[in-house]
Amino acid sequence: MSVNTKRFFPPLRFRTQVLLLVGTLVAATLLVQGAYLNHRQSQIITEQIGMRAMSVAQTVAQIPAIIDAFDSADPAAIIQPLAEQIRIETGARYVVVGNRFGIRYAHPLPERLGLPMVGGDNDRALLGGEAYISEAEGSLGEAIRGKAPVFDANGDIIGIVSVGFMLEKVDIDIDNSLALGWGLIGLMVVLGLAGAGWLAQHLKKVILGLEPHEIARLVMEKDAILQSIHEGIVAVNQQGQITLLNQAARRFLGLPPHSNAVGRPVQELVPNSRLREVLSSGERQFDQEMWIGEHPVVVNRVPIIHGGRVQGAVATFRSRQEIRDLSLALNAVNRDRDALRVQAHEFSNKLYTISGLLQLDKPQQALALINQETAREQARLATVLEQVEDPLVGAILLGKLADAEQKGVQLEIVEDSALHTPLGPQGQEVLISVLGNLLNNAVDAALLGRQTPPRVRLFFTDLGEQLLFEVEDNGPGVDPALLAHIFREGFTTKPGKHMGIGLALVRQLCLEYGGDVSLEDGDLGGACFIVTLAKARMAGQEETLA
Structure with a gap:
């Protein structure tokens, strides 16, 4: 059985990547630039040595003693000492002087005097009268040579001067000259790598020690979070x-x-x-x-x-609007909680009463009390179920009836009231909010009119194209000076925080659902709020009709 193994190479860390990338770039740039500059310097040195050789050759070719020696019986006897002296003073490897046939009159090796010059590069001087630089291999080896013709008084070419510097010696001089340059380049490469290391460390610190893939993940997470926030x-x-x-x-x-x-x-x-x-x-x-x-x-x-x-x-x-809706929902929850607490307390009292009657051996009176409470609740439930078909609206009315009773307020629903129109989910929410706010305000207002028993009356009908609701109380009513402000958000006559929202919300909902809300003087002596809502909008049929 063979097992296939795959070597896993973990990704390089960000600091290593920066160090390798920047370090390689700096090193490559310095090395390429250094190679070019050193090559150019080598060329310049070679050219300078060639120009030096040619200049010495031209100078030797113009020395009168050497020119006159060509007419003597033994030119070499005169030219050889002069050429050797010049060779030693200039540092050249050789200074060779020959006649127009290339026969040597001067050479560093005396035994080669009288022999032909070698290299095959004399024609430009002997035939064309040109001074030039050449590289050729002579009798002493490969050299950079400066050539110059020798002219007599009449301007005729009578000989040639060849001054040479050995290439081996030239290469040594070039290497010595370039050694410092390569040393400086090596130092700059080291400094570049050190700078790359510092840059990598600094960048790592700037990005809080994170790796690129971690930064990419954080950016995507941040973008997802920002886009999902409401x-x-x-x-x-x-x-x-x-x-x-x-x-x-x-x-x-x-x-x-x-x-x-x-x-x-x-x-x-x-x-x-x-x-x-x-x-x-x-x-x-x-x-x-x-x-x-x-x-x-x-x-x-x-x-x-x-x-x-x-x-x-x-x-x-x-x-x-969302904040306001949430605040209203929380207020409604708090009111329902308080109402449930009151109801629980009230039922506890009734249970204690029934328990006491049973302990006093009066079961008939206990049974009568139970029947009385049951009959009242059944009558209230039957009335609401008969007048209101929607279960959620019926539930809010039952809750408000119980809440008003616990507060000592008589909340009555007019006998002729009827709401049999089927409501859509949006219509249910709107009606619960509208009735809840108006009934709460009416109960609070009725409690202020202490001269008479507090009363609130509710009437509603779904005849025609609109739903109609009237909520009136026997409270002190609304000051005429405040009529222009009561539907404005934040305006309230009640103490405490988070007030002045209910009536503004009622009006906004009424306008959104094809109706309106108005205030009149009620028959009970207090305020009477009249609400109208479009039946089609409340039933959720507007799109279908359109």
Whole structure:
């Protein structure tokens, strides 16, 4: 049986990647540049040695003693000492002088005098009268040679001068000259690698020690979180340009899901954002109310501070309607809890009474008390079931009847009331909210009129195209001076927090569902609120009819 094994190479850490990438780049750049510069320097040195050889050759070719020696009986006797002296003084490997046939009159090795010059590169000087540089292999080896013709007084070519520097010696001089350059390049490579290591360490610190894949995961997680948050979020930089806008904010602003808003000034999309105030002052703003388009929202604005300076700002906003609905729901829960507590207390008293009658051996009276309570509850239940077909609306009415009774308020439903229209889910929620708020206000108002027993009366009908509800009480009524304000959000005559919401919500719901709410003087002496709602909207049939 064979087992296939696969070697696993873990991904390189970010610091190692940066070190390898930057270090390799720096080293490669320095080495390539150094190789080019050193090659160029080698060429320059070679050219300089060649020019030096040619210059010496031209100088020797113009010495009068050497020119005159060509006419003597033994030219070598005169030219050889002069050439050797010049060779020693200039550091050349050889200074060779020959006649126009290439026969040597001067050579570092005296035994080679009178022999032909070798290399095959004399024609340009002897035939063309040109001074030049050449590389050729002579009798002493390969060399860089400077050639110059010798002219007599008449301008005729009578000989040639060849000054040579051995290539081996030239290469040694070049190597010595380039050694310092390569040493400096090696030092720069080491410094570049050290800088790459420092850069990798610094970048690792800047990104909080995270690896690239960890940063990518965090970015995706952050984006997913921001897009899933129900609150709208807008972030801007120092210049007030949008850097982040989540989907909830796009919905509030009415922007398409994939429209490009990043980089645009925030004033273009949200003129009243006030984020520039936060950028200039650096102060936080919490629970500020404003309008975004057609949406009332509650906004929090905070600056982004780094290094003691404001680098940007973030605004988060949520629907004021949602907050209001939640507050109303919590208030309703609290009221129901209090009502249940009162009912539990009241039933406990009745149970204690029945228990006492049984202990006193009066079962008939205990039974009569039980029948009395049962009959009253059954009558109340039968009345509501007969008048109201929807179970949720019936439930809220039963709850309000019990709550009013516990508070000592007589809540009566007019006998002719009827609500048999089937309601949709939205209609049920709207009606529960409207009736709940109006009945709560009526009970509270009736308790203020202590001269007479507190009373609240409810009438409703679904005849025609609208649902009609009348809620009146025998309280003190509404001051005429306040009629223009009672449906305004936040306005209230009651003490305590979280007030001034109910009537504003009732009016908003009525307008949304094709109706309205008005206030009149009631027959009981207090206020009478009249509510109308479109039957089709409440039944959820508007789309079907359309």
